[in-house]
Amino acid sequence: MKDIPMPKVLISDQMDPKAAEIFRERGLEVDERPGLSKDELKAIIGGYDGLAIRSATKVTADVLEAAPNLKVVGRAGIGVDNVDIPAASAKGVVVMNTPFGNSITTAEHAIALMFALARQLPEADVSTQAGKWEKNRFMGVELTAKTLGLIGAGNIGSIVADRALGLRMRVIAYDPFLTPERALQLGIEKVELDDLLARADFITLHTPLTDQTRGILSAENLAKTKKGVRIINCARGGLIDEAALKAALDSGHVAGAALDVFVEEPAKQSALFGTPGFVATPHLGASTTEAQVNVAIQVAEQIADFLTTGGVTNALNVPSLSAEEAPKLRPYMQLAEKLGSLVGQLEGQRMTGVAIEVEGAAASLNQKPITAAVLAGLMQVYSDTVNMVNAPFLAKERGLDVREVRHDREGDYHTLLRVTVTTPEGQKSVAGTLFANTAPRLVEIFGIKVEAELDGEMIYIVNEDAPGFIGRLGTALGEAGVNIGTFNLGRHTAGGEAVALVSVDSHIDGATVAALKALPGVKRVKPLRF
Missing domain, CATH: 3.40.50.720 (NAD(P)-binding Rossmann-like Domain)
Structure with a gap:
């Protein structure tokens, strides 16, 4: 198995040595290069996952453009006037500060x-x-x-x-x-x-x-x-x-x-x-020995938490998610992103609004990261570099109305997440739950009960519920050389409209989609990828 490289962090301003010590203790590579010119920073920033700064480094749009691997910028201090936060958000880079250290x-x-x-x-x-x-x-x-x-x-x-x-x-x-x-x-x-x-x-x-x-x-x-x-x-x-x-x-x-x-x-x-x-006085507000040590320690701990556990503390452009919350919320966020991706792939760019509803166990959790994860899945229809940071930015840019709804009621599932999008034809929703509190499952799609994992290559098919359809579908896929992994079915009523979610072992090409659309009773065929 190929070793996963350790995240790398650049400290580009003068900072207490304890910051670098913390990064190394947490298993991260760190380089201390204070005093870089803008051009020098742009020349090397592409090799780093994290950037720790004070006030001297200017994180401008062109610096961010030169940093394809950058995931987080941490400012040791309060003010972030030297960081282009909209540009960072658009690039999917988390921006943090340390508002309490000084x-x-x-x-x-x-x-x-x-x-x-x-x-x-x-x-x-x-x-x-x-x-x-x-x-x-x-x-x-x-x-x-x-x-x-x-x-x-x-x-x-x-x-x-x-x-x-x-x-x-x-x-x-x-x-x-x-x-x-x-x-x-x-x-x-x-x-x-x-x-x-x-x-x-x-x-x-x-x-x-x-x-x-x-x-x-x-x-x-x-x-x-x-x-x-x-x-x-x-x-x-x-x-x-x-x-x-x-x-x-x-x-x-x-x-x-x-x-x-x-x-x-x-x-x-x-x-x-x-x-x-x-x-x-020359901007001495934070200039004490204690404050310099405190902000250096805090920014190092925050960046290390984010790069190692996904914890987000004191972020200015993404919901906070503590290192303790992250493991508990991670399966919910995986479910949220899959549901957002599903409805985004099915409804394309026709959406004008989205509502994210939580009930049961999910209602007691921090909903902001769940919402961000839904948007990260949903906005994949617009961008192939979307993540939880820039997804809300993209949604706002496209005028998407986003609502959060929390229900204290207990439903059919111990926890439920529902994503409803508004389209020209009205509202359409998908819902999912967690099995054993860890495994995401789709349980409803556009009003039809269905149980399915959302993973890998899949095909979504809407058809008239009639005898022999499943056999014809299987034959068509076999003739196209496509192997079926799982087959998940649901319908409104007997003889009415039915849906099939089929996981397959290979990519579905245009010719296969055309062959499936030609089957009697088929209303829609849509390849999906998760």
């Missing part, structure tokens, strides 16, 4: 910058080391009893809130995804953005950069802030209009601002530099 570090940096603004520490340091003793010049403000406004109360924002409450600050937060229950748990007040702008003595941003958050502190919104407000951004460049912030600092409306992130990085030049009350 959360405490980033939150602490925001608190440090808040202290720096409150007590004018950078200016006081420069003045004192210049031999001046300007004690009366640097009159700061206390944080105690001040109102901190959080724009974004997710993982990092909630840590900042906890630290601020420990400083006896009042904390208010604007976050559309923050529930009242979570706000109560954090001990903070949920408010609308205009309310936050009007009330906050300090504002700190902890939100990703999206179309909704870009420029959230615009000139208009900065004008709504309380006079004397101090602003901190350790999240993403682009959340603040930098020109408007400069004007607000110059006018004195904003008393101070501290930015760790900028629209253009590295920020070698900025109109904000030298502005009184402005503090800048």
